Amino acid sequence: MNLTISGHHLDVTPAIREYVQNKLERITRHFDQVIDSHVILCIDNLTEKEKRQKAEINLRVAGKIVHVASAAHDLYAAIDMLMDRLDRQVQKYKQMLQDHSHTALKRMANEDLEGGEAAAAA
Incomplete structure (x- = not known):
């Protein structure tokens, strides 16, 4: 996996880089x-009292x-909130992939009917 960490109005320190890498291991x-x-990590200076730290990620699967x-x-x-949200999105995507790999409901219904008739005839 290629990882790119960039900062906007922010210097990315080795501590921040290591923190993001540790969180991405999950x-x-x-x-x-x-x-x-x-x-992408950035700081928006809206007013002196209100500074907002933003974290964004584009994960290509x-x-x-x-x-x-x-x-x-x-x-x-x-970063913690970002990784929690990303974890939920990835799990949802993984579940979607697993659900699509099963046999179709139409086929399952036909197999159940044939199996039920065979059991009734025996």
Whole structure:
């Protein structure tokens, strides 16, 4: 998996980079078919009292790009919220892939009817 971490109005320190990498390990534990990911960390100075830390990620998996964004007053809290949301999205995508690989309901209904008739005849 290729990982790109960039900062907008922010210097990405080794501590922040390591924190993001550790959090992304949880995602790759649940779903290992991640091609690459691009993390953008930024600080918006709205007013002096209200500073908003934003974290965004574009995660490219086979057949889809998952985009998640979060904002908080603390950058680490924004990253935590981002990874929680991303984890839910990836699990939902993985479940969708698993659901599509099963046999169609139409076929299952026909097999059940044939199996039921065979059991009734015996």
